[in-house]
Amino acid sequence: MLDLSHLNQNQKAAVTYGGGPVSIVAGAGTGKTTVITHRLAYLVEKGKAKPEEILALTFTDKAATEMAERVDQLLSRGYADLWISTFHSFCERILKEHGLDIGLSTDFKLVDQTAAWLLVRQNLDQFKLDYYRPIGQPTKFIHALVSHFSRCKDQAVYPEDYLAYSQKAFEDKERLKEIASVYETYQKLLLGSGLLDFGDLINYCLKLFQKRPRILEKYRQQFKYILVDEFQDTNWVQYELVKLLAAPRNNLTVSSDDDQAVYRWRGASFSNVVQFKKDFPKAKEVVLIENYRSRQNILDSAYRFIQANNPNRLEHISQIDKNLKAAKKGKGKIGHLHFKSGEQEVSGVLEKIVELLREDKDATFSDFAILVRANHEASAFIRGLERSNIPYQFMALRGLYAKPVILDIVSYFKFLDNYHESSAAFRILSLPFLNLLPEDIAQITRYSSRRSKSIFESLQELSLIPGLSLQTINGVNRILSLVEKHTTRAREKNVSEILLSFLEDSGYLEYLVKKERKEDLDLISQFHSRIKNFEETHLDSRLRAFMEELNLELESGEEGKMNFDVEQGPAVVKIMTLHSAKGLEFKYTFLVNLVDKRFPSLERKDPIEIPEKLIKDILPEGDFHLQEERRLFYVGMTRAKDGLFLTSAEDYCGVTRKRLSRFLIELGYAAVLTHLKSRGVRVNQKKFERVKEFLLPERFSFTQLAAFEKCPLQYKFAHILKIPVKGKAVFSFGKTMHQTLQEFLLVSTSGPVGLKDLLEIYQREWLDEWYENPAQKKEYFELGQKTLRKFYQNFRKEKPKLFFFRGHPALEQDFNIKIGGYTLIGKIDRIDDKGDGVEIIDYKTGSAKERLRPEDKKQLLIYQMAAEEVLGLKPQKLTYHYLDEGKSLSFLGSRADIEKEKKEIVDEIEQIKRSDFKATPGWQCDWCDFKNICEFSYKNNH
Numbered sequence: 002m003l004d005l006s007h008l009n010q011n012q013k014a015a016v017t018y019g020g021g022p023v024s025i026v027a028g029a030g031t032g033k034t035t036v037i038t039h040r041l042a043y044l045v046e047k048g049k050a051k052p053e054e055i056l057a058l059t060f061t062d063k064a065a066t067e068m069a070e071r072v073d074q075l076l077s078r079g080y081a082d083l084w085i086s087t088f089h090s091f092c093e094r095i096l097k098e099h100g101l102d103i104g105l106s107t108d109f110k111l112v113d114q115t116a117a118w119l120l121v122r123q124n125l126d127q128f129k130l131d132y133y134r135p136i137g138q139p140t141k142f143i144h145a146l147v148s149h150f151s152r153c154k155d156q157a158v159y160p161e162d163y164l165a166y167s168q169k170a171f172e173d174k175e176r177l178k179e180i181a182s183v184y185e186t187y188q189k190l191l192l193g194s195g196l197l198d199f200g201d202l203i204n205y206c207l208k209l210f211q212k213r214p215r216i217l218e219k220y221r222q223q224f225k226y227i228l229v230d231e232f233q234d235t236n237w238v239q240y241e242l243v244k245l246l247a248a249p250r251n252n253l254t255v256s257s258d259d260d261q262a263v264y265r266w267r268g269a270s271f272s273n274v275v276q277f278k279k280d281f282p283k284a285k286e287v288v289l290i291e292n293y294r295s296r297q298n299i300l301d302s303a304y305r306f307i308q309a310n311n312p313n314r315l316e317h318i319s320q321i322d323k324n325l326k327a328a329k330k331g332k333g334k335i336g337h338l339h340f341k342s343g344e345q346e347v348s349g350v351l352e353k354i355v356e357l358l359r360e361d362k363d364a365t366f367s368d369f370a371i372l373v374r375a376n377h378e379a380s381a382f383i384r385g386l387e388r389s390n391i392p393y394q395f396m397a398l399r400g401l402y403a404k405p406v407i408l409d410i411v412s413y414f415k416f417l418d419n420y421h422e423s424s425a426a427f428r429i430l431s432l433p434f435l436n437l438l439p440e441d442i443a444q445i446t447r448y449s450s451r452r453s454k455s456i457f458e459s460l461q462e463l464s465l466i467p468g469l470s471l472q473t474i475n476g477v478n479r480i481l482s483l484v485e486k487h488t489t490r491a492r493e494k495n496v497s498e499i500l501l502s503f504l505e506d507s508g509y510l511e512y513l514v515k516k517e518r519k520e521d522l523d524l525i526s527q528f529h530s531r532i533k534n535f536e537e538t539h540l541d542s543r544l545r546a547f548m549e550e551l552n553l554e555l556e557s558g559e560e561g562k563m564n565f566d567v568e569q570g571p572a573v574v575k576i577m578t579l580h581s582a583k584g585l586e587f588k589y590t591f592l593v594n595l596v597d598k599r600f601p602s603l604e605r606k607d608p609i610e611i612p613e614k615l616i617k618d619i620l621p622e623g624d625f626h627l628q629e630e631r632r633l634f635y636v637g638m639t640r641a642k643d644g645l646f647l648t649s650a651e652d653y654c655g656v657t658r659k660r661l662s663r664f665l666i667e668l669g670y671a672a673v674l675t676h677l678k679s680r681g682v683r684v685n686q687k688k689f690e691r692v693k694e695f696l697l698p699e700r701f702s703f704t705q706l707a708a709f710e711k712c713p714l715q716y717k718f719a720h721i722l723k724i725p726v727k728g729k730a731v732f733s734f735g736k737t738m739h740q741t742l743q744e745f746l747l748v749s750t751s752g753p754v755g756l757k758d759l760l761e762i763y764q765r766e767w768l769d770e771w772y773e774n775p776a777q778k779k780e781y782f783e784l785g786q787k788t789l790r791k792f793y794q795n796f797r798k799e800k801p802k803l804f805f806f807r808g809h810p811a812l813e814q815d816f817n818i819k820i821g822g823y824t825l826i827g828k829i830d831r832i833d834d835k836g837d838g839v840e841i842i843d844y845k846t847g848s849a850k851e852r853l854r855p856e857d858k859k860q861l862l863i864y865q866m867a868a869e870e871v872l873g874l875k876p877q878k879l880t881y882h883y884l885d886e887g888k889s890l891s892f893l894g895s896r897a898d899i900e901k902e903k904k905e906i907v908d909e910i911e912q913i914k915r916s917d918f919k920a921t922p923g924w925q926c927d928w929c930d931f932k933n934i935c936e937f938s939y940k941n942n943h
Contacts, residue, residue, distance in 0.1 A: 002046070002077070003039070003042055003043055003046045003075060003077075005017070005039065005043070008032075008035070008036075008039065009291050011287055011288065011289050011290075011291070012032055012035065012036050012039075012289060012291075014287050015036050015040065015254075015287040015289070016036055016039045016040045016043050017043060018040075018254075018285055018287070020250065020252050021251060021252065021283075021284070021285065022247075022251050022252075022253045022254075022255075022277075022281040022283075022284035022285070023253075023254045023255075023284060023285040023286075023287065024232075024255055024257070024274075024277060024278070024281075024284050024285070024286045024287070025037075025254065025255065025256040025257070025287050025289065026257060026258065026286065026287070026288045026289065026315065026321065026323070027256050027257070027258055027289040028258055028260070028289060028290055028292065028323055028325045029258065029260075029261060029292065029294065029295075029303075029325065029635075029636070029639035030292040030293055030294030030295055030325070030586065030639060031289035031290060031291060031292055031293070031325070032289065032291075032293060033230070033256050033258070033289065034064075034067070034068065034071065034230070035071075036256065036289065037057070037068065037228055037230050037254075037256055038068055038071040038072050038075060039075065040228065040254060041055055041057055041072055041075075041085075041226075041228060042072055042075035042076055044226055045076060046076070046077065049225070049226070050225040050226050051080075052076070052080035052081075052082065052083050053080065053081065053082040053083065053084065053223070053807070054223055054224060054225045054226070055083075055084065055224065055225065055226045055227075055228065056084045056091070056224040056226070056227045056228070056246070057084065057085040057086075057227075057228040057229075057230070058086065058087070058088050058091060058227070058228070058229050058230065058243070059085075059086075059087060059229075059230040059231060060087060060088070060230070060231050060234055060264075061087065062087060062090070063564070063566075064087075064230065064231075064584070065085050065086050065087055065090070068085050068230070069083060069085045070699040070700070072085065073699065073700065073817065073819075073824045074699075074824075076819065077819065078819055078870065078871070079816065079817045079818035079819045079824070079825075079867065079870060079871040080816075080817050080871060081806070081807075081814070081815060081816055081817070081871055081872055082807075082815065083817065084224070088202075088203060088235075088239050088242075089199050089202050089203070091206075092202040092203050092205070092206035092242075093111065093202055095206050095209065095220070096109070096197075096202065096205055096206055096209070099209055099213070099216050100205070100209075102209060102213050102216060103205065103208055103209050103212055103213065105205055106195055108195065109195050109196060109197045110195060110196050110197075110537075110538050111196070111197060111198070111199070111202070112191070112196045112197070112198050113198075113199070113562075114144075114147055114148070114151065114198075115554055115557060115559040116196075117147045117150075117187075117191075117198055118143050118144060118147055118557045118559075119550065119553055119554065119557070120190055120191070120194065120196070121143045121146065121147060121187065121190075122139070122143055122553060122557070123553075124190055125139060125143075127186055127190065128183050128186050128187075129179075129182055129183070129186070130179065130183065131175075131179060132175065132176045132179050133146075133176075133179060133180075133183070140556060140557055140558065141608075143557070144557070144558070145607075145608035145609050146183065146187070146609070147187075148607065148608075148609075149180070149607065149608075149609040149611070150184055150187055150198075150200070151198065151199075151200050152607065152611055153184070153200075153611060153615075154198070154200025154201065154203070154204055154238070155200060155236040155237065155238060156236070156237050156238065156611065156615060156616055156617050156618070157204055157207070157237065157238040157241070157617070158611065158615045159184075159188070159204070160181055160182075160184040160185035160188055161185075162615065163177070163180060163181035163184055163615070164178065164181035164182075164185070166181075166612060166614065166615055167180070167181050170612070177612070180609065200238075203238050203239055203242060204238055206242060207238060207241060207242045207245070210242070210245050210246070211245070217245065217246075220246060221246060221248070221249075221250075224246060224247075225250065225252060226252045226253075226254070227243060227246060227247050227252065227253050227254070228253075228254045228255075228256075229243055229253070229254070229255045229256070230256050231256070231257070232255035232256060232257035232273060232274060232277070233257040233258060233259050233261070233262040233273070233274055234262060234264045235273050236273075236618070237272070237273070237617040237618050240273045240276065240277075244280065251281065253281075255274075255277060257274050257315075259274055259314060259315040260307050260310070260314065260315075260323070260632055260635055261583065261632065261635070261636050261639075262629075262632060263579075263580060263583060263629065263632055263633045263636060264580075272618040272619040272620070274315055275315075275318065275619055276619065278319070286319075286321070288321050288322065288323065290322065290323060290324065290325050290326055291325075291326055291328055292325040292326060292327050292328060293328045293329070294329075294586050294639070294642055295325075295327060295329070295333065295639060295641055295642055296327055296329055296331060296332055296333030296642070296643060297326070297327040297329075297332070297333075298332050298333055298335060299327075299333045299335060299638065299639075299641050299645050300325045300326075300327055300639070302335060302638065302645075302668065303325075303635055303638040303639050304323075304324050304325065305668075306631070306634070306635060306638065306664070306667060306668055307631065307632070307635045309631060309667060310628045310631050310632065313621040313622065313623060313625075313628055329642075333641065333642070333643050333644055333645065334589075334643065334644040334645070334646075335644075335645045335646075336645075336646050336647070337646075337647045337648070337649070337665060337668075337670040337673075338350070338353065338646060338647070338648045338649075338675045339648070339649050339650070339651075339661075339670075339672050339673055339674055339675055340648070340649070340650045340651070340674065340675055340677075341650065341651055341652065341674060342650055342651070342652045342653075342654075343381055343594075343650045343652065343653040343654065344381070345650065345677060346381075346593065346594070346648050346649070346650040347381050347382055347384075347385035348385065348677055349648065349675055349677055350371065350382065350385075350591050350593065350646070350648055351385055351386065351389050351391060352677060352678060353591075353646060354366075354369050354391065354574065354589070355391075357369075357589055357644065361588075361643075364588060364589070365572040366391065366392055366393075366572040366573050366574050367572040367573060367574075367575065368587060368588035368589055369574045369575070369587060369588070369589050369590075369591070370574070370575045370576075370577065370582065370585070370587040370589070370590050370591065370640065371574065371575070371576045371577075371591045371593055372577060372578070372579050372582050372590060372591065372592050372593070372637050372640070373576065373577070373578055373579070373593060373594060374578065374579060374594065374599055374600040374602060374633075375578065375599075375602070376397050376399070376400070376578060378593070378594050378599070379395055379397070379576045379577075382576055382593065383395055383576065386574060386576075391574055392572070392573040392574065393573050393574040393575070393576060394520065394565075394573045394574075394575055394576070395576045395577070396565045396575055396576065396577040396581060397563060397577070397578070397581070398562065398563055398565075398578075398580075398581055399559075399560040399561065399562060399563060400560045400561060400563060401524065401527060401528060401531070401560065401561025401562060401563045402551075402554075402555065402559075402560055402561035403560060403561070404521075404524050405521075406513075406518075406521040406524050406525060407524055407525075407528050407561070408428065409428060409429075409432060409509070410500065410503070410504075410525070410528065411551070412424075412425040412426075412428040412429055413425070413429055413503055414496075414499070414544060414547075414548055415548065416429055416457075416484065417484065417487055417488050417491050417499070417544060418491075418544060418545055418548050420455070420457040420484075421455040421457060421458075422455075423449065423455050423456045423457075426455070426456035426457055426460075427442070427446060427456060429480060430442050430445065430456070430477075430480070432507075432509070433512070434507075434508050434509060434511075434512035435476045435479070435480070435507075435508075436472060436476060437472070437473045437476045437477070438470055438472060438473050441468075441469050441470055441473035442473075444466060444467075444468060444469060445459055445460070445466060445469075448462075448465075448466045460477055460480075460481060461481075463477060463478075483503070483506055483507055486502075486506070487499055487502060487503060487506075490502065491543060491544040491545075492543070493543070494543065494770070495536050495542045495543065495770050496532050496535065496536065496542060496543060496544045496546075496547040497529060497532045497533055497536060497542075497770070498727070498728070498770060498771065499544050500528075500529060500532060500725075501529075501725060501726065501727045501728075502727065504525065504725075505726075505727060505933055505934065510525075510724065510934045511933070511934040511936075513525075514718070514722075514724070514931075514934050514935070515936060519722060522722050522723070522724055523722075523723070524563070525724075525725060526723050526724070526725055527562075527563060527564060528561075529725040531561070531562075532547065535547055535550065575587070579592075579633050579634075579636055579637045580633070582636065582637065582640050583636050585640060586640055586641075586642055587640055587641065587642065588641075588642045588643050588644065589641065589642075589643060589644035589645075589646070590637065590638075590640045590641035590644065590645050590646070591646045591647075591648060592634070592637045592638070592645075592646070592647050592648070593648045594648070594649070594650075594653075595647055595648060595649040595661070595662040595664065595665050596649050596650070596653070596659040596660065596661060596662055597659060597660040597661065597662060597663065599659075599662070600630065600634065600662050600664065601626075601627055601630035601631070601634075601662065601663065601664065602630060604626040630664075631664065634664050647665060647668070647670065649661055649662065649665065649672075651672070697721065697913065697914060698720060698721075699824065700817070700824045700825070700826045701823060701824065701825050701826070701910055701913075702825065702826050702827055703825075703827055703859065703860045703863055705720050705913075706859075706906065706909050706910075707859075708720065709909065709912070709913050709916075710909065711921075711925045711929070712920055712921045712922075712925060712926075712929065713913075713916050713917075713918040713919060713920070713921065714918050714919065714920035714921075714931075714935065714937065715920075715929055715930075715931060716913065716916075716918065717918035718930075718931045718934075718935075719930070719931075721918075724931065724934075726930040726931065727771070727930070728770060728771035729771055730771050730772045730773065730777055730778075730781060731846070731847070732771070733768045733769075733770050733771045733772065733781075734768075734781045734784075734785065734846060735846045736768055737763070737766055737767050737768045737785065738785060738788070738789075738844065738846055738884055739830065739844055740766040740768075741759070741762050741763045741766045741785075741789065742792070742830075742831075742844065742884075743812050743813055743830075743831075744762045744765075744766060745758070745759050745762050746803060746810065746812055746831065747810060747812060748762070749796075749803075750803060750810050756789075756790065756793045759789055759792075759793050760786060760789060763785060763786065763789055767782070767785075784885065788884050788885055788887070791887040792884065792887065795887060801833050802833060802834045802835075803831070803832070803833060803834065804832040804833060804834040804839050804874075805834075806832070806872060811829070811831065811832035812830070812831055813828045813829075813830065814828060814829040814832060814872070815827075815828055816828075816829065816864075816867035816868075816871045816872065817871065818863075818866055818867045818870060818871050820866070820903050820906050820907060821903065821904075821906070821907035821910075822907075823906075823907065823910045825863060825867075825906065827863060827864065827867065829841055829842075829843070829864050829867070829868070830842055830843050830844050831843075831844075832868070832874070835877050837875070837877070838874070838875040838876060838877035839868065839874045839875065839876055839877065840876070840877055840878050840879075840880055840891075841861060841864045841865060841868055841876050841878075841879045841880065842880045842882055843860060843861060843864070843880070843881055843882070844882050844884055845881050845882065845883050845884065846883075846884055846885055847883070847885060848883070848885070848886070849883035849885075849886045849888040849890070850881075850883075850890060852890075853881070853890055853892060857881075858879075858892065858894070858898075859902065861879035861880075861881065861892075861894075862879070862894045862898060862899065862902045863902070863906075864879065865879055865893070865894050865899065866899060866902070866903070876893060877893065878891045878892065878893050879891060879892055879893055879894065920935065920937035920938075922937050922938055926938045
């Protein structure tokens with residue numbers, strides 16, 4: 002039973018509203034996500050729709066994940082499918098299934114703006130340019146083009162539309178025709194390379210539904226309810242897509258706050274919100290104003306401030322009340338701190354943090370956020386925090402390639418690619434875990450300079466360099482042997498193999514694990530994902546090809562995308578941009594550098610602007626840039642729970658004295674100097690330290706439970722720290738076999754297939770990675786062919802009938818099941834239709850077992866529970882199919898087996914939640930992926 006007792010009256014009205022369109026206007030901190038997730042759960046629990054019959058759309062992967070996790074906790078039962086995603090992920094899923102219906106290949110790859118820049122850069126000669134011919138470096142010019150095309154797609158403007166407009170234009174006809182031509186070339190390049198950009202996903206999905214009414218009707222019938230979060234950030238084409246899908250029922254719920262619209266182009270923050278009211282004049286409107294985050298005086302100050310954006314606000318247009326009311330009693334701290342210099346401003350902020358920590362005994366460093374308008378403004382605060390020994394984390398969305406741990410890896414890659422890259426060699430010698438003496442490194446570099454040799458050449462002549470310690474000589478020899486080994490591998494192996502080999506062979510990974518450098522481990526994991534993405538999209542995935550692309554990326558100005566989770570990791574002060582802070586909250590918030598031309602920032606117009614006649618959005622009147630900056634400032638103010646501090650300075654090492662930001666003046670503040678109370682801040686971290694907490698996964702799987710059972714520390718490494726590990730030939734082979742059989746069985750549902758087809762699929766799906774040498778690879782490849790011939794013989798003899806679940810063959814069938822209040826997720830390899838029931842099949846490579854022990858049955862028992870309770874099926878038997886030997890072992894769990902297994906699963910999950918993740922070394926260490934970096938491993942202690 003879904004509990005709604007904690008919701009206020011308006012929240013409950015939004016959650017329980019029946020059919021038809023509803024607009025939820027949700028102010029900052031009013032529980033918008035709570036309402037959206039409870040509405041979804043309410044519709045399911047009340048039987049108004051099944052989980053797969055509700056489409057929930059939001060704007061970031063993180064928001065979609067969080068929404069799905071919250072819904073998991075609210076639903077009383079599991080589900081097979083839940084359509085909670087970003088707009089782009091939703092459209093990608095639809096196009097992967099139906100793209101062929103509009104002539105679009107379904108094996109397309111996605112490109113972001115950087116990849117699009119690379120594509121244009123590498124094919125610049127194909128663009129017929131006259132007016133826009135770049136002089137010198139084309140970097141900025143290409144960025145302008147790619148950005149322009151992206152803006153066009155937000156408005157559903159395609160090359161043919163542009164060309165048609167240019168032919169009717171009175172002015173700039175030739176320039177506009179050139180843009181249309183270049184746009185057409187860009188689009189042909191994308192499609193010719195099997196690529197789509199993010200704008201294409203939405204537009205082609207819209208075209209699919211417009212041109213193929215049968216497919217549109219299929220999804221209209223499926224999605225009885227549609228929910229859209231952050232509706233104020235939708236663009237024209239996204240809203241068109243939603244309207245098309247929602248009709249004719251129009252069970253459409255949108256949640257928005259125009260005052261927090263900071264991602265819209267040219268200030269069109271309420272374009273769709275206003276249009277929604279025109280499209281659905283009888284829509285239910287619920288306004289949420291009870292704030293559960295901030296103190297009333299903070300809310301009052303923010304409300305007075307945002308009034309300056311009238312009349313371009315929903316409150317003014319719709320005559321509704323958006324004056325937020327605090328649920329928390331008492332006053333918050335609000336202040337303006339103005340300093341002589343930028344350096345003093347940094348010291349003043351740090352001084353205030355320490356003062357608040359002493360006053361508020363419940364506060365930790367993670368209760369503080371320093372919010373900057375632009376990334377570069379964080380530098381001074383980072384230096385100040387380091388000097389003061391205050392722990393911090395700079396949560397930028399970009400800058401992965403500039404992080405020290407990634408610079409170390411890239412330097413090693415550069416060195417492998419070119420031994421004479423001396424700057425890279427110097428960085429490698431300086432790696433802390435190598436323990437080379439600084440004075441020895443200086444001696445080596447001096448020798449290189451004197452002899453006009455590269456550092457690598459000097460390392461070959463260590464005996465000629467006087468005074469080097471034995472420690473350094475041994476360290477250098479170790480580096481040289483690694484370089485020799487990895488150089489050979491780099492000519493043949495994928496770049497991800499070189500990355501993981503370097504991390505493990507050098508001892509770098511072991512060093513980071515021992516030091517518990519979670520942030521660095523997370524950055525490595527993100528860089529590893531970047532590399533895997535490169536490997537999936539390039540035929541040549543070796544080191545040199547990757548370095549060529551990385552160098553082009555750096556040339557384009559790309560700094561590397563980063564993900565971060567504010568709730569993860571130890572207690573640290575958070576530094577981030579105001580855009581990144583949207584949706585977050587902090588006990589004490591500092592908005593810094595509040596001076597003229599920094600905040601509000603100077604307006605930067607698009608280098609190539611879309612002609613106004615092609616724009617479908619409703620654009621605001623007045624200074625839309627200033628309005629956007631004011632909304633951004635409002636977002637910063639409403640992040641604060643108990644304290645809001647606005648800071649500025651007169652001098653930032655410039656020629657002229659800085660004036661206060663107009664936003665401070667609007668708030669009634671003046672340039673009154675604040676005097677520092679001390680010469681500097683130096684913190685004893687131990688005094689404020691809290692026990693380190695790790696954020697556990699919200700969902701669990703059989704793999705996780707098995708890892709914890711073997712060793713809690715292995716679980717921590719794999720599922721909390723997410724340390725990337727070297728692959729194994731057996732895993733590459735197993736994955737190949739699984740993918741081959743899935744594809745073969747899928748194809749078999751459409752018509753007759755032969756052994757030749759199966760072997761061709763095998764060749765196509767072969768994963769050519771982590772094999773030790775060509776001989777091992779050949780041995781595995783031939784084993785696979787032999788295994789598949791055996792499988793095909795059985796397939797022809799038995800003629801298995803695949804079960805179809807909701808119109809799709811049940812292969813790699815996802816499930817999400819609730820056990821004792823916890824969520825378990827998984828995939829069933831295959832489900833066969835047995836007439837009056839089904840057979841659940843899981844493939845295994847390796848030797849077949851003679852008989853199954855209780856622990857061997859666990860995985861299939863979980864699948865049986867999912868089949869019965871989530872998929873609504875009646876399993877007749879559960880089967881492990883051992884591919885290598887063509888043997889099978891089957892059983893079926895009794896009610897007693899199922900209940901016993903459920904109890905054990907709940908006990909295991911509760912153990913994970915209580916665990917301190919201490920190692921349990923023993924025989925299992927021999928098969929552990931982390932044995933070479935674990936100080937407790939049996940291998941390292943015997």
